[in-house]
Amino acid sequence: MTRKTAQAAPTTKIGGVSFVGTGPGDPDLLTIRALRLIEDADVLITEAPEHAGLITALRGEVDPEGDLLVVDGGFGEDGQPLTHAARAKVVVKHAKKGGRVVRLLAGDPFIYASGPEEAQAVAKAGIPFEVVPGVSSVGAVPAYAGIPLTTKDHREVAVVTCGEKVDWSRYVDTPTLVLLSAVGQIGDIARELVAAGRSPQTPVAMTRVGTTTEQQTVTSTLESIAADARAARIAPPAVTVVGKVVDLRETLSWFETKPLFGWRVLMPRTKEQSASLATRLRHHGAVPEEVPTISVEPPRNPQQMDKAVRGLVEGRYEWIAFTSVNAVKAVREKFEEYGLDARAFSGLKIAAVGEKTAAAISGWGLRADLVPSGEQSAAGLLEEWPEYDELLDPINRVFLPRADIATENLVAGLIDLGWECDDVTAYRTVRAAPPPAPTRDAIKTGKFDAVVFTSSSTVRNLVGIAGKPHPSTVIAVIGPATAKTAEEHGLRVDVMADKPDVELLVDALASFGAARRAALVEAGEAVTKPSDRKPSGRRRKVGAE
Template identity: 55%
Template sequence: MSKGTVARAAGTVTFVGVGPGDPGLLTVKAIDALGVADAVVYETSLHVDVAGKYAPGTADLTAAVDPGGSTATAVRAKRIVKAAKTHAHVVRLLDGDAATFAGLAEEAHALHKEGIRFEVVPGVSAPSAIATYSGVPLTTNTVKAVHVVHAGGNVAGNIVSSKRASTVLVGDAGELADAAEQLVAGGWPSDTPVVVAVDGTRSDQVSVATTLDGLASELAALGRRRELGANVHAMIGPGTSSRDEFSWFESKSLFGWKVLIPRTKDQAASTIDRIREHGGVPTVVPTISVEPPRTPQQMEKAIKGMVTGRYEWVGFTSVNAVRAVKEKFTEFGLDARAFAGLKIAAVGGVTAAALRDWGIEPDLVPSSEQSAHGLLADWPPFDPVLDPVGRVFLPRADIATDTLVAGLQENGWEVDDVTAYRTVRAAPPAAPIRESIKNGTFDAVLFTSSSTVRNLVGIAGKPHTSTVIACIGPATAKTAEEHGLRVDVLAGTADAATLVEDLADFARASRESALAAGEPVLRPSQRKGAARRRAR
């Protein structure tokens, strides 16, 4: 080290428990820690998703172990120490609660040995959360103790059977089967109730009620249907008897429904969250690609016109239009202040939200139908006294209909209908997705425009006849029917939030009808053998 230089101090490592699987269970403090991370050490795809959402885009992502590499604690600890020596704020993501079956103690010891500071942000405990999501309360007025035991090794020696305690066994399928055998051999009744859960707290959770004697066969059956992983949970105790009345998660309207959203992830973000809130499993398949107009001159002239007073109104009919204008503003060195003196219209709540994120409060949002028709119905006619300019700027897609332009012109306005972006059909999705669309693996598909119908059918084929078709409005429904699809759900108002709620109501009514008839509750994909005929 040269004279006068000072050795760089190692950074701080924050151990963060990401919870049991549901990304909504991440704590506020965990999000805060990720927000200032310049390095994230992860293990699973869930960790990568969490880092992608909450860590800065500049943060370095480092796998704790290489795929197929050693799982030894020493290997993980070495990676964390190295990250701390080259970064100021390192976040180490661990499953569930960081201090429970996650290797925290050993990794923290390695950091302490190197003189590296660390902090711990506890996460939602997987055993308690998964039990709750599986309809099993672990404690009651009479159940006063909870045993959480890793299923490997001498399980029978670690816990004692009790009517006043609950037990949660954690491990892989083989370890849980061995543990059940040990307990029965140690004197536990073979018919002791057990609830076993796979992928707990996630929208694809599966939980099954069985007994100690039947646990191995149930796990084998589950293993034939899906990959079980290393963290299967089995709940034993009095709380298992409350499962029918306490099963709040698996009784959600769309629980387990695989819902196809033919939009981009950016466009579908709020829809994805709403589907998950109802217990569904969303899959996004982009059907269009948004590209700049072939020639920029028309947009450039309109943007300059906004600044020089050419327009009275600017009407935004999509989030893409907001984005296109914002990009031009950035290119010209403008900001939201350039909207001063202009009246702003937004076609619906999502577009209005995009404007508000930009610091612009729209003057007009349709009071009823959120569409071009609804916007036109509420748009005031031109008044030469109140409207000194009389011209409207509409930045829109190249395939936009003429309904709004024609209606504004009939009401006395001059309209500059400008192509702000082009919509191009996206590339076909991967073969497994195309096959799932055609064979009925998806329970429902949400169509939010006529173009999503045409493009999905064009790049992936028609959805299976068992798949529930949900459409955002009459025009979209008409296009779906023209393509031979029977529309099951038509949104009460033309917005994505209502569309999801109406799909949930449809699923709830189907569930209640099946229960009232004494029939099993099946998702559409499970009923595809008796698929309903579609309109032709």
């Protein structure tokens, strides 16, 4: 008897949906699960305008012809906001096409969001789904404002989405109220709470765009909050807290009191080098804004690098000295071009100008034999570089891959120590195109609070493409050479890092900001940013003297 071969039934590919909470605004509040799903998604359906920036930060610029599809789930093609039902149809439609669909929702998908309605529609369509909780603005925004919702003396909290039919008498005895969508009605709400029996002196705090560096909090009382919120121009989105817990903000405010909170800081850097600087600035509460001033490009004539790399492989050198992360990158790219790897460095001594460069070398699987223990610069490297000894050193030659605009001090110093030096152009630094007109205007008129210069070339190129920063703008530089260049261009240097290190530079700027804030508080003045006022006196320099 012949057995028939079973035929596979045709199947329709059905994708799964992940309802992902993106938190209240700060991208660092994303869960690890949310991060992984966003990175692996085939379709991302957004809700809020800020989701576009989140996607760019995690996935890079979206290529319209690429594999990732980004769909606006907040508004329809006619520009009108979508209803919950319409949003659900959008999610189901894309899920039925197959692939990994991630629906982004602000805050938490199941707390004051359309997640439940959309998930029901997906379930009805027989599509598998999951829910990834997010940090809700209900607790996160007050926490960033320094207001705990509960204490040992206040254990009860009520969260109210404000509307026309709220019976405020129900909340007279509730110790803490968290009000959502209350900005436009806060005057009526306050009057009704007072009429129902709450004291007119009950503390109130209203925080807009919480957890972001644009966060703003107004503290008042029920009888005054409407006028105070109008005076401060508080606009949605905002979270309002009513209750005695608001008084704790005076001692627990931690976010808005960061030394650079809300400072708009200009970063004239290359894109490849801006990530750690921007992260550190955000840590101190600043709003970093990059203006590319330098473009790193290969040398016009690659033959010099080709010859040096061949010489390295053939054992021509005793040392190779890296004076920048870009130099490490340039040599590594040349190695990959030739099909070489780190084994070619066998028997070669490696020097790095500083810890950052040493870390880049380590990322290649190599270890630097010499890193300055003191000043991390060419001068610091020379101080610790050994003299050539014909008995101990079989070869007297150093390979020095550098930028085309590098100074000759290191070469001259090595020659004085008895070494022969192949000073090779590994990469070129060229001036970038001028920034947009609004950015140029902001630089010249003092709308930036600070500028951080990480090299002399960033000073020259920024002034060349955008003009000099306004006198009110705080100027921070990475070291003495950069400070000298800044002063030669007519800039007053306010902050200088103790050592030429990006993180130390930002920390020095933060110290300047903290001292400035403390002086304003001690004088009984309002805490302002440098862009808010135009002081005439010369500022005290913070950092190395």
